[in-house]
Amino acid sequence: MRDQPQADLRGLKVLVGGMGVLIVLGTAVVVGTVIHRIYARKPAASMVVAPMVPGASAATAVGALAPGEHIAGIAGAGSDVAVWVNGPGGDRLLLVDPASGQVSVALSTTR
Numbered sequence: 001m002r003d004q005p006q007a008d009l010r011g012l013k014v015l016v017g018g019m020g021v022l023i024v025l026g027t028a029v030v031v032g033t034v035i036h037r038i039y040a041r042k043p044a045a046s047m048v049v050a051p052m053v054p055g056a057s058a059a060t061a062v063g064a065l066a067p068g069e070h071i072a073g074i075a076g077a078g079s080d081v082a083v084w085v086n087g088p089g090g091d092r093l094l095l096v097d098p099a100s101g102q103v104s105v106a107l108s109t110t111r
Helices: 010-039 058-062
Strands: 070-077 080-087 088-096 103-108
Touching: none
Parallel strands: none
Antiparallel strands: 070 080, 080 088, 088 103
């Protein structure tokens, strides 16, 4: 083994040192980005409450459900509220305007 010429490892040492510097810089960038995103959060928008229509209640806004029907889901749909009604006769989707309490669209499926 002593007969072999010793290889010049100076280039390899420089390469390893350079990659070590890149690892340290990359870690610093990741930590800095996380800290920046934690402290630069935008405050959440306040919830807008729709005015209540005088004389209207939640029961009159959607209407009576047929026997065996139940509300399976509610979701916001733009300025309306989508109400999914599930029953033995099929499903219905009602789009209710929360400001007026009127049903603007009613879609139904039959079983």
